[in-house]
Amino acid sequence: MRFNSKKLFLNFSSRESLKFKVIKNVRDQISLILLLVMIIAGSQFSDVFLSSKNLLNIVWAVSVLGIVALGQCVLIIACRFDMSVAYSIGLCGVVMVVIQNIGMPWVASVLVGVFVGLLVGTLNGLICVGTNANPFLVTLGTGTLIYATSLTITRSKTVYTPFDAFTDIGRGKLFGVVHYSVLIFIFLAIMLELMLRYSKFGRSLFVIGLNEKVGKLSGFSVNKIVLGAFLICGFMVSIASFIVTSRNGSTVANVGLGMEFESIIAVVLGGTSLFGGSGGALRTVVGVLVLGVLNNLLILMNVQTEVQQIIKGAIFLLIVWLDISLRSK
Amino acid sequence: MIVINNFFGVILKKTSVFLFIFTIFFFSIVLGSSFFNQLTLTNISRQISIDAPIAIGQAIVLISGGIDISVGAVMAMSAAIVIGTQSLGTVASIFLALLFGVLVGCINGVLVTKGRIVPFIATLGTMSAVRGLVLVYTDQKAIMGTIPGFEFLGGGSVGFIPTPFIFAFLILVIFHNVLTKMRIGRNFFAVGGDLDNAFLAGIPIFRSRFIPYVISSSLASVSGILLASRLNSANPQIGIDTALASITAAIIGGASLLGGRGSVFGAFLGVATLGTLSTGMNLLGITTYFQIGIKSLVFICVVVIDAILVRRAISSVKDSG
Numbered sequence: 001m002r003f004n005s006k007k008l009f010l011n012f013s014s015r016e017s018l019k020f021k022v023i024k025n026v027r028d029q030i031s032l033i034l035l036l037v038m039i040i041a042g043s044q045f046s047d048v049f050l051s052s053k054n055l056l057n058i059v060w061a062v063s064v065l066g067i068v069a070l071g072q073c074v075l076i077i078a079c080r081f082d083m084s085v086a087y088s089i090g091l092c093g094v095v096m097v098v099i100q101n102i103g104m105p106w107v108a109s110v111l112v113g114v115f116v117g118l119l120v121g122t123l124n125g126l127i128c129v130g131t132n133a134n135p136f137l138v139t140l141g142t143g144t145l146i147y148a149t150s151l152t153i154t155r156s157k158t159v160y161t162p163f164d165a166f167t168d169i170g171r172g173k174l175f176g177v178v179h180y181s182v183l184i185f186i187f188l189a190i191m192l193e194l195m196l197r198y199s200k201f202g203r204s205l206f207v208i209g210l211n212e213k214v215g216k217l218s219g220f221s222v223n224k225i226v227l228g229a230f231l232i233c234g235f236m237v238s239i240a241s242f243i244v245t246s247r248n249g250s251t252v253a254n255v256g257l258g259m260e261f262e263s264i265i266a267v268v269l270g271g272t273s274l275f276g277g278s279g280g281a282l283r284t285v286v287g288v289l290v291l292g293v294l295n296n297l298l299i300l301m302n303v304q305t306e307v308q309q310i311i312k313g314a315i316f317l318l319i320v321w322l323d324i325s326l327r328s329k
Numbered sequence: 330m331i332v333i334n335n336f337f338g339v340i341l342k343k344t345s346v347f348l349f350i351f352t353i354f355f356f357s358i359v360l361g362s363s364f365f366n367q368l369t370l371t372n373i374s375r376q377i378s379i380d381a382p383i384a385i386g387q388a389i390v391l392i393s394g395g396i397d398i399s400v401g402a403v404m405a406m407s408a409a410i411v412i413g414t415q416s417l418g419t420v421a422s423i424f425l426a427l428l429f430g431v432l433v434g435c436i437n438g439v440l441v442t443k444g445r446i447v448p449f450i451a452t453l454g455t456m457s458a459v460r461g462l463v464l465v466y467t468d469q470k471a472i473m474g475t476i477p478g479f480e481f482l483g484g485g486s487v488g489f490i491p492t493p494f495i496f497a498f499l500i501l502v503i504f505h506n507v508l509t510k511m512r513i514g515r516n517f518f519a520v521g522g523d524l525d526n527a528f529l530a531g532i533p534i535f536r537s538r539f540i541p542y543v544i545s546s547s548l549a550s551v552s553g554i555l556l557a558s559r560l561n562s563a564n565p566q567i568g569i570d571t572a573l574a575s576i577t578a579a580i581i582g583g584a585s586l587l588g589g590r591g592s593v594f595g596a597f598l599g600v601a602t603l604g605t606l607s608t609g610m611n612l613l614g615i616t617t618y619f620q621i622g623i624k625s626l627v628f629i630c631v632v633v634i635d636a637i638l639v640r641r642a643i644s645s646v647k648d649s650g
Contacts, residue, residue, distance in 0.1 A: 127629070127633060131633045131636045131637050131640075132636050132637075132639075132640050133632050133633050133635070133636030133637075134586055134632065134636065136449055137576070137586065137628075137632045138629060138632055138633070140573065140628075141573070141625050141626075141628040141629035141632060142625070142629060143625075144570070144573060144621060144622075144624070144625035144628070145622055145625040145626060145629065147621065148618050148619070148621040148622030148625060149622065151618040151621070152616075152618045152619065152622070156618070258457075261453065261457055264453075274447065274450060304465065305464075306461050306464035306465040306469070307461065307465060308461075309457060309458070309460065309461030309464065310458050310461035310462055310465070311461075312457065312461075313454050313455070313456075313457035313458030313459075313460075313461060314454075314458055316454045316457065317440065317446070317451065317454040317455070317458075320444075320446050320450055320451075320454065321440070321444050321446060324444065324445050324446060325444075
């Protein structure tokens with residue numbers, strides 16, 4: 001009798017764990033499955049979709065968003081958000097171009113732009129860490145403040161760069177095949193993935209995201225780590241700003257409009273939980289690619305841009321809902 | 330519910346009154362008679378009355394422990410609907426706009442309560458979708474009203490009182506009574522203060538968390554209708570900064586992001602403060618960019634002060650036991 005019940009229990013538990021394993025695998029790889037399904041669907045819909053030129057274009061088009069999403073991903077792992085990314089992209093680019101026009105060499109201007117990005121990250125981080133305020137609302141506020149700043153600098157006009165060499169980075173291709181911006185994106189993603197997996201700082205981000213109290217009790221200096229996450233996000237934003245500015249050869253204050261939203265969508269699509277404590281840089285790359293392929297398909301199918309926004313909002317809610325309902329199982 | 334019983338708590342409870350009187354004093358001293366005349370005051374009260382319903386709705390959502398980011402988009406879409414469907418008649422177009430508000434409110438409510446999505450993420454999603462809908466519906470252009478009498482709702486006045494002020498006052502009185510006198514209103518405070526305890530006390534938590542979103546979205550569409558009527562047109566740019574402004578107003582009025590605290594009367598005074606501030610800045614000749622900057626600074630300050638007070642309150646609860 002005892003033996004039987006034990007056997008039953010074993011059977012029961014193994015069946016449970018199998019079900020759990022399936023759910024876990026589907027949950028973990030849902031973005032990859034989605035990407036494959038969309039690529040297969042795309043190849044059926046249109047015959048130009050699978051051409052290497054189109055595929056490279058997709059990656060090129062999402063590389064800026066991708067770099068922003070990498071920064072956002074670090075914050076979301078630590079259970080924080082940055083809603084100001086859309087406007088910091090504008091500010092970094094505006095500062096770069098304006099000081100180029102004053103007469104600074106473009107390399108120095110890029111460094112100043114990166115400095116501005118880090119400054120914004122520090123500002124956001126210090127406010128959130130110092131007061132324990134909700135990062136979502138704080139960065140919503142600083143985002144508007146940053147927008148007002150760059151509007152004041154540019155007087156809401158487009159500013160143009162005087163250097164041709166500056167635009168080469170954003171438009172040029174390595175050996176005439178792959179865009180530099182794509183290479184920068186992939187490089188940053190790999191570096192970030194290595195950092196998240198193997199460095200002490202990267203691991204502690206996950207602990208804080210899972211349970212901040214436990215992190216604090218096990219001796220992590222939570223404030224420093226959160227500040228570091230905001231700094232990384234600021235750095236990524238400034239690099240993205242550099243690429244988008246050099247690609248356009250000009251910039252406006254609202255160049256990144258909607259990017260705060262799209263970067264969060266991309267991160268969540270990649271399978272990073274909104275509740276923090278899980279995720280990774282390469283997952284985010286997959287999420288960004290899903291978004292890129294979706295965009296590309298919608299354009300190939302001649303869907304209006306406005307309708308695309310509705311579809312993205314709906315997909316966002318669907319993914320968040322799936323994330324929550326699968327995680328609670 | 331966390332009770333704040335210290336000096337800052339008292340100030341917080343009366344912040345809206347203090348700030349409102351301070352702003353009025355400040356501008357009437359700096360600007361003198363160019364601020365303190367009937368025309369300016371009527372204009373301010375008209376602007377306030379159009380923004381007030383949204384802030385009242387936001388305060389109710391904050392009290393129940395949520396947040397509604399989608400109000401600006403709902404306002405824009407309601408304005409677009411009420412102008413766009415005028416061929417069906419004024420009453421039908423207003424009805425359709427309100428229906429849209431209720432619908433979005435239901436979606437928000439279901440996502441938050443049944444879908445268990447964090448409120449700001451859920452409403453961010455609906456905001457994006459509704460913004461897209463606005464762009465599709467208006468085709469990214471401003472649309473003009475055709476019925477001449479429609480302007481009366483937002484632009485007319487009865488005697489020297491602007492018509493929208495009457496609507497805002499009615500809404501204020503109704504929801505003040507709902508929150509202080511009616512059971513469902515008290516339940517909003519209960520679920521916002523402590524969800525688990527509210528559940529254990531037998532309070533219907535689904536209803537008490539769902540209804541605030543419906544109220545907030547419907548009030549957002551009331552604001553949209555009033556604004557559309559005042560401008561006699563609608564454009565897709567309406568309500569871009571409304572979410573920020575309404576949250577600022579509600580928090581100035583004593584609501585907290587933690588939930589369980591706040592009042593619609595405070596939110597109304599918060600809106601009045603912000604409205605006076607922006608009119609005063611206009612009269613001082615401050616550029617729009619600076620105004621956006623100053624408003625976002627106010628927002629950041631309000632959020633930060635709220636966070637500090639909440640932390641204080643939590644630590645005082647811990648100390649006492």
